[in-house]
Amino acid sequence: MGDEFDxxxxxxxxxxxxxxLSASLEGEYDAGWSVGGGINGGFQLALLGQxxxxxxxxxxxxxxxxxxxxxxxxxxxxxxxxxxxxxxGSLATVAGDLTQDGTPRLxxxxxxxxxxxxxxxxxxxxxxxxxxxxxxxxxxxxELAPPEFRAVAPFMDRFEMLFDPRCVGWAMGQPSGRGMxxxxxxxxxxxxxxxxxxxxxxxALPPVxxxxxxxxxxxxxxxxxHLRALPAPGWLRVxxxxxxxxxxxxxxxxxxxxxxxxxxxxxxxxxxxxxx
Amino acid sequence: MGDEFDxxxxxxxxxxxxxxLSASLEGEYDAGWSVGGGINGGFQLALLGQxxxxxxxxxxxxxxxxxxxxxxxxxxxxxxxxxxxxxxGSLATVAGDLTQDGTPRLxxxxxxxxxxxxxxxxxxxxxxxxxxxxxxxxxxxxELAPPEFRAVAPFMDRFEMLFDPRCVGWAMGQPSGRGMxxxxxxxxxxxxxxxxxxxxxxxALPPVxxxxxxxxxxxxxxxxxHLRALPAPGWLRVxxxxxxxxxxxxxxxxxxxxxxxxxxxxxxxxxxxxxx
Numbered sequence: 001m002g003d004e005f006d007x008x009x010x011x012x013x014x015x016x017x018x019x020x021l022s023a024s025l026e027g028e029y030d031a032g033w034s035v036g037g038g039i040n041g042g043f044q045l046a047l048l049g050q051x052x053x054x055x056x057x058x059x060x061x062x063x064x065x066x067x068x069x070x071x072x073x074x075x076x077x078x079x080x081x082x083x084x085x086x087x088x089g090s091l092a093t094v095a096g097d098l099t100q101d102g103t104p105r106l107x108x109x110x111x112x113x114x115x116x117x118x119x120x121x122x123x124x125x126x127x128x129x130x131x132x133x134x135x136x137x138x139x140x141x142x143e144l145a146p147p148e149f150r151a152v153a154p155f156m157d158r159f160e161m162l163f164d165p166r167c168v169g170w171a172m173g174q175p176s177g178r179g180m181x182x183x184x185x186x187x188x189x190x191x192x193x194x195x196x197x198x199x200x201x202x203x204a205l206p207p208v209x210x211x212x213x214x215x216x217x218x219x220x221x222x223x224x225x226h227l228r229a230l231p232a233p234g235w236l237r238v239x240x241x242x243x244x245x246x247x248x249x250x251x252x253x254x255x256x257x258x259x260x261x262x263x264x265x266x267x268x269x270x271x272x273x274x275x276x
Numbered sequence: 277m278g279d280e281f282d283x284x285x286x287x288x289x290x291x292x293x294x295x296x297l298s299a300s301l302e303g304e305y306d307a308g309w310s311v312g313g314g315i316n317g318g319f320q321l322a323l324l325g326q327x328x329x330x331x332x333x334x335x336x337x338x339x340x341x342x343x344x345x346x347x348x349x350x351x352x353x354x355x356x357x358x359x360x361x362x363x364x365g366s367l368a369t370v371a372g373d374l375t376q377d378g379t380p381r382l383x384x385x386x387x388x389x390x391x392x393x394x395x396x397x398x399x400x401x402x403x404x405x406x407x408x409x410x411x412x413x414x415x416x417x418x419e420l421a422p423p424e425f426r427a428v429a430p431f432m433d434r435f436e437m438l439f440d441p442r443c444v445g446w447a448m449g450q451p452s453g454r455g456m457x458x459x460x461x462x463x464x465x466x467x468x469x470x471x472x473x474x475x476x477x478x479x480a481l482p483p484v485x486x487x488x489x490x491x492x493x494x495x496x497x498x499x500x501x502h503l504r505a506l507p508a509p510g511w512l513r514v515x516x517x518x519x520x521x522x523x524x525x526x527x528x529x530x531x532x533x534x535x536x537x538x539x540x541x542x543x544x545x546x547x548x549x550x551x552x
Contacts, residue, residue, distance in 0.1 A: 068340075111344060111546075118524055119523065119524040121524060124522050224498070226498075243402065244403070244542065247394030249394075268500065
């Protein structure tokens, strides 16, 4: 492994990975990545993305990745295994699993490619507005979250998040009921965003169910992320919203824009609504 | 197999499928399901969904399914294989592949459950508007499509589709440029919609790239479908749109509403923009 993402993810690779049909990597989840019932789902996906990148190093970026969350993960050792299903032209399809104690926790399919090499078209456009976040000095830092919240979600301290004050009423028992959360987001220490860190960004904010007045753990059933462009250096803007709550589940759509006002990631997950 | 979906899909099962950890089914693609470069992607997904259903018959509905399209499929024999990754409580996670001549064509992950048994919540809501389709007698039937188009897409004749006349300008060389297509949709012979048929419905219309002035085959890289409710009998309304065209790709979001104005399916795919 050995690229800088390792350090951030605290993955301790004990196996060299030749580019080939399958790979297995050993790592360790730090308890600091916990949130609610287990290790954060976006973090797990970024870890698996890292293993997928090691499997097809000439196609380093997950252009699409879809994950099924099987069982909550715990702090401790984790094994990532990957299989190349197809590799040709500019894209590869790679399957991957994260297991702990022999039990699969996360399984995913990714289309790997190279964001830096994508073509430009005269049809290029983005009809999704940049999140209308107030300036950062008028937003509320995750460091202001109540200690009891941070104790359940130590994971939040791994980032700098500056929340739109209009969507944090839930923290004071006054959810807006809209089902929307948005924030400025960056990695700590002035670290710049990269493609794998976008897999973290799409699942880092609290679930929008908080803003519906239903706090609590909202386990993800399925999460799909599309990476649409290489992120520019600087703060990201992340917006989550749900439009359909039905059958004890809600979809959470996320968009991530970079400092150049470009949409860099889109995601959708289906999650279980916490019990009322 | 033996349920009525068989007949519509022209799947000839040659293997009895015991509910178990894995299953293999043999079928046959009819050339009538072709469109452009191969067998329609939604049809393939419905076929695989049928195999997944046979694998966990007590959880018959794909609540979520994410598929990677590896290689175009051709008319002829096809093998569906499935593996149960987790089965507990009300949901199961099942992986599945479709192969032809030993080559994987489609690989997918599904969360299987029972749409009929989902709970109701006071938070239930749908913020997505019902597609604003004109009455059916003012819409344009797929039977009016030019013969040369129907020759390339015989698949279209498997359904009744009544298109909003405001979004078929592309058929006369006058695309709107909006990137939106919507239509009334139903199965032939008065057949009522069921969950697996929704996997067909989300990928049955021409790609929205037609409405952007870029006709031609737009191969799907990844397609994720969430089934949100059991469809009521009657016509479906299907709306496709894209909001982000970038890097030679576009996302296509689809919503399907039933005759009771209920959102029954949401999907998103990332597809390659046809070359200009």
